[in-house]
Amino acid sequence: MRRRTFLALPALGAAASLMDGSTALASPAVTYTNPLIAQRADPHIVRHTDGYYYLTATVPEYDRIILRRATTLQGLAGASESVIWRKHASGDMGAHIWAPEIHFINGKWYIYFAAGRSNDVWRIRMWVLENSSADPFTGTWLEKGRIVTHLDTFSLDATTFTHNGTRYLSWAQQDPAIGGNTNLYLAPMSNPWTISGTPARLSVPTLSWETVGYKVNEGPSVLIRNGKVFMTYSASATDSNYCMGMLTASASSNLMNPASWSKKQQPVFRSNAATSQYGPGHNSFTVSEDGQSDILVYHDRNYRDISGDPLNDPNRRTRIQKLYWNADGTPNFGIPVPDGATPYRFRSYNFPDRFIRQVSFRGRIDADMTNLAESQFRIVTGLAGSGTVSLESTSNPGYYLRNRNYEIWLDRNDGTTGFGNSASFTRRAGQSDSAAVSFESVSAPGRYLRHYDYVLYVQQLSTATDRADATFSLE
Numbered sequence: 001m002r003r004r005t006f007l008a009l010p011a012l013g014a015a016a017s018l019m020d021g022s023t024a025l026a027s028p029a030v031t032y033t034n035p036l037i038a039q040r041a042d043p044h045i046v047r048h049t050d051g052y053y054y055l056t057a058t059v060p061e062y063d064r065i066i067l068r069r070a071t072t073l074q075g076l077a078g079a080s081e082s083v084i085w086r087k088h089a090s091g092d093m094g095a096h097i098w099a100p101e102i103h104f105i106n107g108k109w110y111i112y113f114a115a116g117r118s119n120d121v122w123r124i125r126m127w128v129l130e131n132s133s134a135d136p137f138t139g140t141w142l143e144k145g146r147i148v149t150h151l152d153t154f155s156l157d158a159t160t161f162t163h164n165g166t167r168y169l170s171w172a173q174q175d176p177a178i179g180g181n182t183n184l185y186l187a188p189m190s191n192p193w194t195i196s197g198t199p200a201r202l203s204v205p206t207l208s209w210e211t212v213g214y215k216v217n218e219g220p221s222v223l224i225r226n227g228k229v230f231m232t233y234s235a236s237a238t239d240s241n242y243c244m245g246m247l248t249a250s251a252s253s254n255l256m257n258p259a260s261w262s263k264k265q266q267p268v269f270r271s272n273a274a275t276s277q278y279g280p281g282h283n284s285f286t287v288s289e290d291g292q293s294d295i296l297v298y299h300d301r302n303y304r305d306i307s308g309d310p311l312n313d314p315n316r317r318t319r320i321q322k323l324y325w326n327a328d329g330t331p332n333f334g335i336p337v338p339d340g341a342t343p344y345r346f347r348s349y350n351f352p353d354r355f356i357r358q359v360s361f362r363g364r365i366d367a368d369m370t371n372l373a374e375s376q377f378r379i380v381t382g383l384a385g386s387g388t389v390s391l392e393s394t395s396n397p398g399y400y401l402r403n404r405n406y407e408i409w410l411d412r413n414d415g416t417t418g419f420g421n422s423a424s425f426t427r428r429a430g431q432s433d434s435a436a437v438s439f440e441s442v443s444a445p446g447r448y449l450r451h452y453d454y455v456l457y458v459q460q461l462s463t464a465t466d467r468a469d470a471t472f473s474l475e
Helices: 417-422 464-469
Strands: 015-017 023-025 041-047 053-058 064-070 082-086 095-105 108-117 120-131 142-146 155-163 166-173 183-191 200-203 217-225 228-235 243-250 261-263 278-287 294-301 317-325 346-348 355-359 362-366 377-381 389-393 399-404 407-412 425-429 437-441 448-452 455-459 472-474
Touching: 041 294, 041 317, 053 095, 064 095, 095 120, 095 155, 108 155, 155 217, 166 217, 183 217, 200 243, 200 261, 228 278, 278 317, 389 425, 399 417, 437 472, 448 464
Parallel strands: 041 095, 041 278, 120 155, 217 278, 243 278
Antiparallel strands: 015 023, 041 053, 053 064, 064 082, 095 108, 108 120, 120 142, 155 166, 166 183, 183 200, 217 228, 228 243, 243 261, 278 294, 294 317, 346 355, 346 472, 355 362, 362 407, 362 455, 377 389, 389 399, 399 407, 407 455, 425 437, 437 448, 448 455
């Protein structure tokens, strides 16, 4: 029997109370266009208190450190780029300038990066630059020296974060006693370029997806939310096998105890042939312009096959997309979305635990959407033409929600006028909430996309419940 009462969605950005008593984090929609920047790998973006986003990344020549800034994330695409440091002509820091990160610590700017020697390019170690100017594009970048760890071995990808009053450094390093390439380590810091105490080894690449081509755990990045500390990392060779894993610890635990951390047994983010995105990884996190959405920053390529050493292929691109959250407070990365405009999710107005999705190509609303991509759609220019919109599937690009005998199905565009009309809608203000959206069918004017018994139709609306059924919030 259909439930006729409905729950209005709380204010955007709040936690929506779900019918099973759990919560899901609601936040306003954001949209960006990918790729953000061509030929920029290992991207690191921070939002500073001056209102700017700052970006640094690896350049394909591996010879310099660059910096961009803009007041919006999309603005970084066209922002002017400054070279703030170049490799040494000889000796240390003379080759393989990799994976810079920029951080503002105690009133100064710091850049962490990896570099080899001019005469031994694979003698990779971690180094730090400091700038005391309020504006990192001015002032002088001083070389503070090498980060000394417990081993004088191949080491890279330093990142820093604070938790419960302690600043930590996490990085990747080779341990000759283990025989792999790199493991993940953590240590407290006595200052921004010095670790203290004995480092903790948090992860060793042992799983099948961590050991393709090379045994690699690298590129750690930390996000602290919902009483937990999440550490993402990248694994395997830097081709299409490159992917992201995740460690999790309780925010109240001793982070220096490896037993506090658990490893996901499957990747959280990996190549996707349907969306033509390959080798996603070396991520960082930032926040949306309104501060209400977490944003995943990463690089990938839009082709699978690489000729020669992947490190010599210059076409890793910086990309961004919204990071979603499961009802249990864990992050849901979904899949690397197609190039172009990023997608949305459509949360039901009167059943806020449920989202539009497709099951066996039938449109419906469902809860517990751990398969995130099935509930993501791009709002694109309507196949029926200007003034209309179409809803394109993220997990099945080229497939659209369409009216088929007043039922909503996900079908592949066949290029006909009839399909274009049936897969097009007029976007309206939400029938129950003007801040939300409703979609009027082009092929059946006067009928709106709505759910009934959790299944999607296009129907006429006559009651308050009908109008609520036809109202969705974009996330």
